[in-house]
Amino acid sequence: MHSSTRGGRSPLAHYDSIFKTYYHQNLECGPAKLYLEDALKSLFVPAYYIFLKDSRSELRTRYALNALFMFVVTALSIILFSLGSEAVSSDVLSGILWVVIFFSSMSGLSRTFVSEEERGTVATLQLLTRPTPVYVGKLIFNFFLTLSLNVVISLLYLLLINNFVIQSPAIFWTTIVLGSAAIASASTIIAAIIAKANTKGTLYPVLSFPIMLPLLMTVMNATRLATEGAFFAEALGEFQILISYTVVITTASIVLFEYVWKD
Amino acid sequence: MKQITLSIESISKEFNRRIIFENISFSLSQKDSLAITGRNGSGKSTLAKILCGLLTPTKGKISLSMNEKEIPAADIHRHIGLVSPYITMYDEFSGMENLLVFAHIRNLGSAADGDPERLLRQFGIYERRNDEVRTYSSGMKQRLKYAAAMLHHPEILILDEPTANLDEEGAATVHKLMRVQTGVGILIIATNDAKDLKFAVHNIDLNKVNSVA
């Protein structure tokens, strides 16, 4: 099904030049070209456009974004009120940061699948492409959503809570990025699962929390290291755990997603 | 000329242990047309969904092949266009945006560049192409579904209640489409409407389940 009668530049032409630089060969040689072309066509391109669709949809309707933002503001306000003028140790503050992040994720990350179910567009998507690009596209969407959310939460937290001082910013921000990836990977597959259930909202944190516990413990520990001013190398163990967690869950999800998605 | 064949063997479907239908078999190829008829609840839509790959049958096998080569189940969607009451468009996007999104996700490439406009004109919703689907009437939504179904030039067209919500002009366009489709591919319609049934040569009546085309 590789038609060569297309008008205009094929997406492959761009990659041809990159390929040439690194491999000193043309992409025209058989198997490599077919594999790359197949992967592009059947996975990455559809996934990218599904990510774009979800993003454009969110930006246009802003349902989730408004609610999420208000949730973050509310949660932080409650914490500020309850802390009062009390000086709390940075251990506890690290923990509370991730509690806020966890519950904010629970408020916002199921939307990508639940909105498709509620509007009845699941069949439309099933007819457009294979299951895997749908999962990957929505995973990427959730990653960017979590990352932006966590950056906002962290910045507000740093601004508003005096006792929370980061002595190793490199560790802290790496933790935020890797932690967001890990949270996105765990929450996306669970979101796909609960989207098919009856009591979606309450079920989401119930299913997510046990899965995410090792991840939460790791990021809380890494954040604690960041507040104590540890060297970057000391946190490498934590980062390795976060990366392997993300890889393991994403791989398992890609294999299992088809069973969740198709009827 | 691409030779396409769709065959199903001994398909049965149960929901929560209630049997909807069982032991349905037929084979269709180029220029065949099939009508699925039956009273409400007899499983017309269910059979249509199974043919598209939206539902897996409880028992039995479906196979689609092109030029003698079998097409894997994961790729069936590339060759099938479905219009049905339970297909929904994205409300917050305009008609044109919906078609563009579908073309991109299907990865149709630049070969499909002029198609959205052409299809919007063919189905008579070109003037409202930049309005959000939320504002469309049910007839216009139905027309948009046709445009979306034809976007990838599917060899097999499955229409569940083809002329639902359509006025005379819309119905005429659909009938013309059905005639063209039977000339180049496979047409399957699920309906009880006598005017639509004229376009199908074969018939499966789900009221008497074991009929074979």
Next chain:
Amino acid sequence: MMSKYLIGKAIVALWLTLIIIAGFAMPMVPSPQQWFELPVIPVLEEKARIIFFHVPMAWTTVVAFFASMIYGMLYLKTKNMDYDLRSVSAAGLGTMFCILATITGSIWAKFNWGSFWNWDPRETSIFVLLLIYGAYFALRSSLDVEEKRATLSAVYSIIAGVTAPFFIFVMPRIMTGLHPGAKGDEGGSTPVAQLHMPANMRVVFFASLIGFTLLYFWMFSLKVRSARLEFKSQKL
């Protein structure tokens, strides 16, 4: 009508009875002379007896979880509803043993370490396992289509199973623990504690382990058979 396994069941019943008697009755003396005398372990003393029951229960609940997960995988592969019945039955028993393990562990913790709950890695793991079982059943009760219920609970149990290694390796790194084999213990920080038990205690311990496992299989087969009957009766 005599079940062909009647002899086997009788043996298991007798086995466990003997274990229970041994566990409670074998006297603890400072220097054991006779074969039935158990040594007094400093600090633990009489409380050590709980090891014959608590550890096998924890062991059984983990076995049950993996059984449930594997039956789930088999269901996904074959779509045979019987595997789903086995998966739920395993999970139900697993939940029961998990609760028992948590309670016995908690009681032991109170008498040994002073408080009912300490967030030690092993305690946290058993608690998380309890949460996973709870989540599994919560998910199942919110799905009414049988095929979907079976599929989704199988997927969830596999995802949960996949995160299990992270529990075993992450937690002891981060938290100091009270259980033997945790971070602060000179005995080493391996995932499974090394057993420093004299021979006769070890006999009773492993006998208990085997006994509980056999009990689990017995209960499991009963549960599956009743689940199958219930499934068939709903069909009519």
